[in-house]
Amino acid sequence: MLLRILSAEFLKIRRKWLWVLVVAGPLGVVALQGVNFGLRYDYLVRGKQPGEVWDALIGDVSMLAMPALLMGLAIVASMSAGIEHQMNAWKLTLALPVSKRQVFAGKFVLTALLLLVSSALLVPLSAAFGLTLGLGGGSIPWSDLLTDAFYPYLASMPFIALQAWLSVTMANQAVPLTVGIIGMIVSLFAGARFPDWVPYKWPQLAVSANDPLYAVAAGVAFGIVVFAVGLTEFVRKDVK
Template identity: 35%
Template sequence: MTGRALSSDWLKIRGKGIWFLVFLAPLGLTAMQALNFGLRLDYLKEQYADNLWGGLLGNVVVFVPLSLMLGATILSSMIANVEHEQGSWKQLLAMPIPRPAVYLAKFLLACVLLVISCLLLTAGIVGLGLILGFHASEIPWTHAIKLGLLPLAGALPVLSLELWLTMVNKNQALPVTLGIVLAITGMFSLSISPSFPLAWAQMAWNGPNPYLYAGMGAGLGLLILLLGMMHFSRKDVA
């Protein structure tokens, strides 16, 4: 059932600008670092002489949690708006597909799109490093692939919450505003506490035990997902 709903959602997002957003974030972060390293290449090569690739990844990952939370907010709103704008919720929910399957399909769609965006970021940063003259034999593939994926796991609570709010509210102003506030707060969350959920996306990369924070983010995200699914299953959606 979920697979059928997911296949339908893939078709619905065509021409909605969602793919533009998926490509925009990694291209923007890559372009930002191209400018950063392009203007200060000699200085940065000297500063990161012992680990050029690590320096490049470190400069990128600072902006990844913010990008992920904003991306989760906007993607959730755009995915939910496909149904809200067309007024097709009643028609969709009248089909022989359980409501939890409909909800789960939209969550999986958002996750897949964010994973694609993270992998595009990895490809873009690796390509940038090669253009800058970094040695291909020294590419830290494991860290490069984790660049977006571990922070994404830490940011899953925001994705689950935003999907919940955008799915059950036709007016997207409040969910989107809340998502922006959460993303900005997440930038300063380490000053509150590493245990603060909005800090987990950062801790999933540079914390003492990144997998712990990634797991905590995934766990809380799944819990919020289940709560949202239960609410959606019982709520009348216009």
């Protein structure tokens, strides 16, 4: 049944700008690094070993990708849930032979899948950009590219669940978007000052800590908790 709901959700967004956003996020991150490396080529590339350049490239991409991910998940969740809010179609949706649990799960999974695609695109785009810098194809650090793309995504799972919850339950999408923007700012500018157990620090820990799996595991576990709380609240809520 969940697959049918997801199929219906993908049909709803077929002519929306969501897919453009999914591609534009990682493309914009890598394009900005293109400008960065283009302006500072002599300092960042010339005379450096390929491994050093790859480390700098991956680190800079990760630095931009984290706020883009946190901002993007708020926008994606809002746009996917906003379809029903704009058309006042929640009662019609819930009148179908599907449970409220399945509808909520479908919205969450849709948001998570779109962000997964966006995170995955960072890998080939970053690798392609590295090759344009003249770095050898045999020296591509695929493991670092993969971990820096997917670890922050997994560590951000509580925020994906939270934004999906807020976007589905609130007709005024300004509220979840504001929460997402504030969360991105807090994580970006104050996250490093928080203790390791604070969720807003986890996306950074996922790429900078000695044990990034702590942030990944904590993100996935707490994401399940937030999802369960949101699911329970949505099931009990009267939809207008």
